[in-house]
Amino acid sequence: xxxxxxxxxxxxxxxxxxxxxxxxxxxxxxxxxxxxxxxxxxxxxxxxxxxxxxxxxxxxxxxxxxxxxxxxxxxxxxxxxxxxxxxxxxxxxxx
Numbered sequence: 001x002x003x004x005x006x007x008x009x010x011x012x013x014x015x016x017x018x019x020x021x022x023x024x025x026x027x028x029x030x031x032x033x034x035x036x037x038x039x040x041x042x043x044x045x046x047x048x049x050x051x052x053x054x055x056x057x058x059x060x061x062x063x064x065x066x067x068x069x070x071x072x073x074x075x076x077x078x079x080x081x082x083x084x085x086x087x088x089x090x091x092x093x094x095x
Contacts (some may be wrong), residue, residue, distance in 0.1 A: 024057055052084070054081045
């Protein structure tokens with residue numbers, strides 16, 4: 001059973017990371033077209049980070065220079081990453 005859980009967790013993180021990268025890139029492209037109606041709300045970007053896509057979202061933002069001037073993202077996402085790492089370590093220690 002633990003092996004299945006590990007595989008499921010890895011698969012989940014891969015999928016949520018890919019989705020996080022896609023919505024970040026999409027928002028960047030739409031932002032250049034100045035179409036506010038099609039933009040991804042900031043709370044959705046932060047939600048996907050909190051759901052497990054924080055590393056992929058942060059790296060993507062740095063690479064494509066999206067939201068890099070927003071303190072909410074440049075501090076918020078690393079804080080989310082730290083919390084996620086702490087939770088993962090705690091889970092590993094409990095098992």
